[in-house]
Amino acid sequence: MSLKWLINTGSTIPKKYHIIFWSGYFAFNVIRWGSYFNDYWYSLKSNLVEFPLHIIIVYVNIYFLIPKFILTKKYKRYILFLLLSLIILYVVRTGLNYLLVTKNIWPEAEGIQKAFTFNHIIAVTLGELYVVALASAIKLTVDWVYEKTRFEKLKKVQLRTELNFLKSQIQPHFFFNTLNNLYALTLEKSDAAPEVVLKLSDIMQYVLYDVKEPFIKLYDEINYIQNYLDLEKLRFGDKIISTTSIIGDIDKIKVPPLLFLPFIENCFKHGKKGDNKIKVVISFENVADKNLIFKVENSFQNIENKEITNHGIGIQNVKRRLELLYDTSFELKTSIKKNKYCVQLKLPI
Known part of the structure; x- marks a missing residue:
């Protein structure tokens, strides 16, 4: 100073x-x-x-x-x-x-x-x-x-401004991907297209109107993720196999909004190869009211490590937000086990 x-x-x-x-x-x-x-x-x-x-x-x-x-x-x-x-x-x-x-x-x-x-x-x-x-x-x-x-005070304002900017980057990124999915369905004249529009409408309401606070209820974020999974299932049908588990009491847990979705999107980005099924396993665990552990793993086929590590704007955005919000008190680990790509994120409650 x-x-x-x-x-x-x-x-x-x-x-x-x-x-x-x-x-x-x-x-x-x-x-x-x-x-x-x-x-x-x-x-x-x-x-x-x-x-x-x-x-x-x-x-x-x-x-x-x-x-x-x-x-x-x-x-x-x-x-x-x-x-x-x-x-x-x-x-x-x-x-x-x-x-x-x-x-x-x-x-x-x-x-x-x-x-x-x-x-x-x-x-x-x-x-x-x-x-x-x-x-x-x-x-x-x-x-x-x-x-x-x-x-x-200026530091807090700067932090809030940067976080809002990073959050605003995620929204168009997500909508761009979803609209691409919708476009593909309309080309196929799929009967699922109207339901996709309704799901997308719910997600847009959540992103544009509900996500205004720096932290939101974890349950709301999980519902948001489930809507996204439903959209992908409407597009890919039986090719998508997903399970979501919740361990421990998460009623009072709040998390930064739109934090987990880029990891879920990443599953479909690297999982949709050929006619193979895309398996996605998601879990949220409350560890003794001290830490929240988020895990996601997905199957993939014939993908190089270089492609996995190059996540694009979504994952880099999440990393930056985590650094701003939690400094060094979070842990983000990625690993490759056989035909599975695994992510584990640990956040303080």
């Missing part, structure tokens, strides 16, 4: 809090030094002279010196201008105290002290640096917290 955020954060602390801070600090100083000298009238007069100067040098440091020199890495110039500011402030403060408050410009020291002596310069300078450091530290801390919060 760059320090340049300091340049434009003057509004991070509302004005009323500036007033509260300086009023509280002023009252504290009046009481503190009034008690020390046992002279509250003197303490009030001296603080009335000094506090406007404190405020000026603090704001010069925060809103001019730091942005102009610290943020541009001109550290020598920063030190130079800060020293010049302290010198000017010392002269003005000492003169005003002498003219308006007391001839004894350093009453807390023993004896009568003169102005512009080394010890007096050091004492006044250290006092001013203390005020500058305290106020600047508060301001920079508030700005850092503000910027950190803003950064987290």
